[in-house]
Amino acid sequence: MSMALVYLASAVGLVQGLKYMGDPARAKLGNTVAAASVVIALIAVAIAHSGPGTSGFVIALLLGLILLGTVIGKLWSDRVAMTSMPQLVSIFNALGGACAVVLGLNAVYSEGPVDSKFLGIVLILGGVFGGTAFTGSMVAYMKLDGRKLPRPVKAHKYIAQVLLLTMSVMTVAYLVLSTGTLPFPLLLLAISVAALLYGIFFTLPIGGADMPVLISLLNALTGVATLMAGLLFHDPVMLIGGILVGATGLLLTTQMCTAMNRSLGNVLAGSFRSSGAPTNEAEQDIRPITAVETASLLAFCKQVAVVPGYGMAVAQAQRECFVLQEQLRQNGVDLHFIIHPVAGRMPGHMNVLLAEANIPYASVIDMSAANGKMEYYDAVLVIGANDVVNPAAENDPASSIYGMPIIRAYKAKQVIVMKRGMAKGYSGVTNTLFDRANCKILFGDAKQSLETIINELKRI
């Protein structure tokens, strides 16, 4: 009975911790509460499953492994740069998925025949979700880290579909045929292997600006795998933990899709709709501007906003953004940051990068809040963002990004886009913002340009 009460406390703690994590002022407390709840559950389980018969060796082994895992996790999390946060989350997620696969196979191969179809299905689904999450997250990690991967080709999609079909057929066969017809351990092994392969081929075609959706989805898959393990071990805390993770992942997945005005299926298909005829491929009429001119322009502004994109993180220009904000404050200019929901490589990535550079949370504004008041900005600096400020999303039905909510930078009095060259954004769509009369382009490395602007502002 007392075990049930400890479990109840742990489950309540998990939900409460997650709730706190949604409130900026209490998020840190929430994380601690959730961690404490998990630790309580772990201790309770360890006590419940050890008795006088448990060998000291096994207990020492368990404690040693947990200590080792904690040290590895701590070292890893201390060393990661905030720009690499999506990579780290992917790796941790992969480990969780791998754990689910190992647990399922181990349960079947060590404990012999599975007597109920319910448990069989639980094991199969655990293998499918865990396996897909494991290899999928590993591929996502390699993509984010810029490792060399085979170029996505059509064949990958077909292989993924065949694997999915194979897994479905095996599962249906297990359900229909009477127990014992198929050797269950072998079936589970086959399905797990298929799921591991599926994770690879399903993730390969997805990339670039679609990463936030993919990472959220893979997170949700691990949650479902944990849920299945909870059913397998009749453990309510695992069950609740898994569902909360699944719900979080699913919610973020749909939010990211909404922010790009694309369906989940469209994102998973791995490419933007290729809209046939290229729209206005004509030479764009571009007005360049120098960093020095930009500085004098900014000095005469009252309110300025920066729209950062992943390009800012690539140029490592976060720190310069902070210095620019400090410098402009001395010149009597207010600087805000406007963030698109899918900027960066995982949900909320850009906010973390700005926070790391000491940019106050109070000057970071959501897209929806900024869009209504854009005309009050005297100047908007676009740093390393492209598609999210492209007016074609609002007024060109032929464009493949049509319908995607954008930051209406074009409504500001002056727009300055920092660019390395005339390369197109992730979608490959021509940015019609550059044609606007109020838009100027500042060519060059964002970090260097910002440094020049800051130095120039100091002299004004």
Place this chain on the structure above:
Amino acid sequence: MDFSYSITPIDGLFVVALSLLLGFEVIKNIPAVLHTPLMSGSNAISGIILIGGIIQLLNTTTESPWTMAAACLAVLLGTINMAGGFFVTHRMLSMFVVKRKPASGPRP
């Protein structure tokens, strides 16, 4: 005093249905600034799958070395996932120092 507790499959389905609804309600209105910590934090929570590894490890003996090795692997993987996730979330959240209310945009 019996210190073990487990639930039936039917109980499990009740828990699944209700906590799914609860989960969506709890995290419905999370501001974008917390999306990354939320994701790494929930990722850490999924490391609770480690409970399965603990159960398997404590119920095997050295007579079945393969089972034990697999259980050890599961414990290690789960622990790294869980501990690393909570630590990194803590580190990230330490960077968000909330002093004032977020700005609502420029003033006319």
